[in-house]
Amino acid sequence: MMLFMPRKRSHETRRVLQVLLDSPSEEVYGLQVTRAAGLTAGSAYAILRRLRDEGLLTGRWEQIDAAEQGRPPRYFYRLTAEGRRVAQRETAPERGALHSLMPGWVSR
Amino acid sequence: MSHQDDAPAEQGTPLWFAHHGAPQEEIARVEHGRILYDRDALSERTLERVVEAELLTQLDARTRPRFGEAEETAEAYLERWLVLRRRARRQRELMEAAARRVSASPPVRVDPPGLALRLFSRADAEHYAREWGAHLWELVADGEHRQARRDRRRMALGAPWLALQLRTRALLRRRLRSPR
Numbered sequence: 196m197m198l199f200m201p202r203k204r205s206h207e208t209r210r211v212l213q214v215l216l217d218s219p220s221e222e223v224y225g226l227q228v229t230r231a232a233g234l235t236a237g238s239a240y241a242i243l244r245r246l247r248d249e250g251l252l253t254g255r256w257e258q259i260d261a262a263e264q265g266r267p268p269r270y271f272y273r274l275t276a277e278g279r280r281v282a283q284r285e286t287a288p289e290r291g292a293l294h295s296l297m298p299g300w301v302s303r
Numbered sequence: 304m305s306h307q308d309d310a311p312a313e314q315g316t317p318l319w320f321a322h323h324g325a326p327q328e329e330i331a332r333v334e335h336g337r338i339l340y341d342r343d344a345l346s347e348r349t350l351e352r353v354v355e356a357e358l359l360t361q362l363d364a365r366t367r368p369r370f371g372e373a374e375e376t377a378e379a380y381l382e383r384w385l386v387l388r389r390r391a392r393r394q395r396e397l398m399e400a401a402a403r404r405v406s407a408s409p410p411v412r413v414d415p416p417g418l419a420l421r422l423f424s425r426a427d428a429e430h431y432a433r434e435w436g437a438h439l440w441e442l443v444a445d446g447e448h449r450q451a452r453r454d455r456r457r458m459a460l461g462a463p464w465l466a467l468q469l470r471t472r473a474l475l476r477r478r479l480r481s482p483r
């Protein structure tokens with residue numbers, strides 16, 4: 196029996212990881228995640244927090260002049276190297292399914 | 304005030320409207336018993352004046368053109384349309400006023416609510432209050448007020464402490480059901 200088993204991630208968590216992998220700028224903020232992953236805000240922020248606590252994500256506040264931009268700064272999340280590795284592993288089944296449907300599809 | 308003509312409008316007859324000596328303006332044309340006009344070309348004001356002036360009484364009442372599914376007089380149709388236009392304009396004005404209020408408001412400074420302070424560390428509570436505040440702010444700025452209200456509720460419900468609490472309860476329930 197294996198002493199260490201990688202924890203099983205929920206479907207919602209895998210969707211968040213996929214959004215982070217797919218982001219062209221490699222950075223996403225909370226509202227983007229809720230929209231792209233189709234999750235409720237409650238789930239999305241809880242997942243982002245958990246992933247950050249696990250060290251799979253890092254975050255930073257957007258550096259803008261809020262008064263000039265007319266909106267508050269966003270908090271951006273980015274996958275760490277470990278996070279990217281985990282995200283690719285966790286989303287592999289879905290990517291595999293896509294590969295079988297679209298042979299030319301290449302993941303980043 | 305208006306150009307009135309008691310004679311019924313004939314096929315292809317343009318409907319004219321002149322207002323206080325302004326040049327006459329062709330606003331519509333009657334063809335095959337229907338009033339044809341370009342909605343986008345006519346200003347709302349013009350259409351209001353048209354109805355006021357009862358210009359459409361030029362139409363032969365017997366013609367009773369069909370607009371949409373039900374048989375409806377042109378005048379009733381236009382009046383109904385104007386009511387919808389006015390309602391849409393009122394909504395647009397309200398939306399614009401709300402957007403102005405949002406953009407004129409100072410940058411959001413969110414104080415963490417008392418509950419969050421009891422559940423998170425001070426730093427975490429401030430962080431989430433600021434992050435969630437920005438999320439709600441953007442939804443409101445996009446006019447998604449209902450979504451903002453829903454999200455505010457969900458954020459509170461989806462707080463990690465609650466998830467942990469529910470998970471613990473579920474675990475306890477399972478243990479109680481099958482004690483081993």
